[in-house]
Amino acid sequence: MKSLLFILSLLLTSAVQAQEAIQVIKFNELESLLAQKQEKVIVANFWASWCAPCVKELPAFEQLHQHQKDVEVVLISLDFVEDMAKAQKILQKKGITAKVVLLDETDYDTWIDQVEPSWQGAIPATLLVSNQTDKRIFLNEAVSYETLLKQLQQLK
Template sequence: MLLKFKVLFLFLGLSFVETDPMITIDFEDFKNKIETPSEDLRIYNFWATWCLPCIHEMPYFESTVNNSEGTSLVFVSLDDDRRRDRVQAFLEKNEIKTTVWLLSEKEQKDWKRKLKKDWSGAIPATLFVSANGDRHFHTGQLSQEELEGLIEKYQ
């Protein structure tokens, strides 16, 4: 069925881009992506399918960032990348449209210290990277109001 749509789009001269909102990356990829200059405030929210506070904040993170000019959001999943299908099913069930990075399993035991030396790995946690490259790390669940305040503060 998908192939028929692709052929129809090509026949009509329309572009059809199939995108996967979830990509698996290792720590070096992650580090390079967050260090790449940007004009936007970038927000990286660390979560997992088994973390109820994480799941609770995801919808308003998505809506708040979508309504905040000059901001971008990536959800960074701490789920085991060997269980990619479980994360994909969660995203579909909860209608999450934001890009999700799934950190490669081999890196998970070490990368938390590399990101922030005193971070225990507790989630939810959020990394804000300002346009000038300054990093601000917050551990714990954020309310929508707190998130809006931090976006305003770091932009």
């Protein structure tokens, strides 16, 4: 009975969470997010609801969020603000509890180079940042949980 209640409460919280609006941010907020002075490595994944390979790899980032406590996962949706519901629906379906923000900056040429000069704008794209070792790794391809773990080792 107790475990049933626990499962029910879990289901309820996740349902409530999924209905919450995704935080909409501007590029300067993304910059401060990536520059946070902290021990945790930041794994920032650029995705969108319309990008099939992005949606497919979301569980790998959720797994990272659940199992690697020294990592802070941030899923950065590049959906248009008007399409936020599409992104929310996917997050709910995939049971994503990691931090999600929506980057509302559609004049792309003004900021892509500042994330990574070699990035031409194709997604999925993932940036691993260690502000302790000052190392960065940029992956412009779909990634697995295992790949992410391997890349995290390189940051240490």
